[in-house]
Amino acid sequence: MSNSPMRVVVLISGSGTNLQAIIDGQQDGSLPIKIAAVISNKPDVKGLQRAETANIATAVVDHKQFESRESFDAALQLEIDKHQPQLVVLAGFMRILTPAFTAHYAGKMLNIHPSLLPKYQGLHTHQRAIDAGDSIHGVTVHFVTAELDGGPAAIQAQVKIDSNDTADTLAAKVQVQEHIIYPLAVKWFAEGRLHMQANQAWLDGKALPPCGHLLAVES
Ligand SMILES: Nc1nc2c(c(=O)[nH]1)N[C@@H](CN(C=O)c1ccc(C(=O)N[C@@H](CCC(=O)O)C(=O)O)cc1)CN2
Numbered sequence: 350m351s352n353s354p355m356r357v358v359v360l361i362s363g364s365g366t367n368l369q370a371i372i373d374g375q376q377d378g379s380l381p382i383k384i385a386a387v388i389s390n391k392p393d394v395k396g397l398q399r400a401e402t403a404n405i406a407t408a409v410v411d412h413k414q415f416e417s418r419e420s421f422d423a424a425l426q427l428e429i430d431k432h433q434p435q436l437v438v439l440a441g442f443m444r445i446l447t448p449a450f451t452a453h454y455a456g457k458m459l460n461i462h463p464s465l466l467p468k469y470q471g472l473h474t475h476q477r478a479i480d481a482g483d484s485i486h487g488v489t490v491h492f493v494t495a496e497l498d499g500g501p502a503a504i505q506a507q508v509k510i511d512s513n514d515t516a517d518t519l520a521a522k523v524q525v526q527e528h529i530i531y532p533l534a535v536k537w538f539a540e541g542r543l544h545m546q547a548n549q550a551w552l553d554g555k556a557l558p559p560c561g562h563l564l565a566v567e568s
């Protein structure tokens with residue numbers, strides 16, 4: 350394993366609480382990484398302020414300035430690849446990415462999704478779990494593929510849904526777990542313990558779990 354920190358680029362769209370958890374891990378030395386840049390598809394979001402406070406380079410590639418997803422993704426890829434990252438982290442990044450883009454970063458792009466995938470791909474996951482009458486909900490860190498929120502899972506964490514939970518109170522429970530498991534997934538990837546192919550073999554029932562596993566967590 351290399352002694353030099355792994356170069357990471359983080360993509361955001363908003364508040365950046367997951368970004369902050371990863372910044373904190375870089376700064377306290379628990380994550381052997383260097384965040385080379387934080388790139389947002391929206392200007393003036395809090396996540397950009399978090400990066401600037403941490404003296405991390407920032408950029409905005411505003412999707413509204415592009416005629417198509419393909420042209421936006423091409424510009425985003427150019428911005429990312431200036432930094433030659435070993436890992437791209439989607440942290441509250443809210444744009445669906447094209448197959449060409451996800452293929453370019455295959456096996457080295459992670460996302461955090463607020464549900465126990467494969468349940469509730471897409472948006473509004475907390476309300477959907479409440480409306481379905483689920484008693485358990487959670488969060489998944491997964492590799493990003495062309496299939497929206499369909500890539501191999503790496504780590505999951507569970508939370509209980511209480512009868513008085515709303516989408517907001519459930520989101521708050523889930524976010525606590527997000528800030529635990531996302532830095533852990535980044536650490537495992539940096540240590541060479543997280544591989545998309547190995548995880549896919551596990552999901553296909555052809556291998557034991559490589560290192561991703563379900564963290565059963567009391568809410
Ligand atoms: N090809 C892929 N793209 C993305 C993935 C993925 O797995 N494959 N993960 C998502 C993250 N995500 C949920 O975790 C997600 C983000 C955005 C959307 C969505 O419907 N976006 C809309 C715009 C919504 C908005 O701007 O508020 C859109 O792009 O039209 C669904 C799921 C990141 N991309």
Ligand SMILES: NCC(=O)N[C@@H]1O[C@H](COP(=O)([O-])[O-])[C@@H](O)[C@H]1O
Pocket residue numbers: 361362363364365366367368396440441442443461462463471472524527
């Ligand atoms: N589909 C992606 C998605 O919904 N991501 C969600 O955005 C929230 C804000 O993240 P942030 O505080 O890190 O910006 C997080 O709860 C994350 O699960």
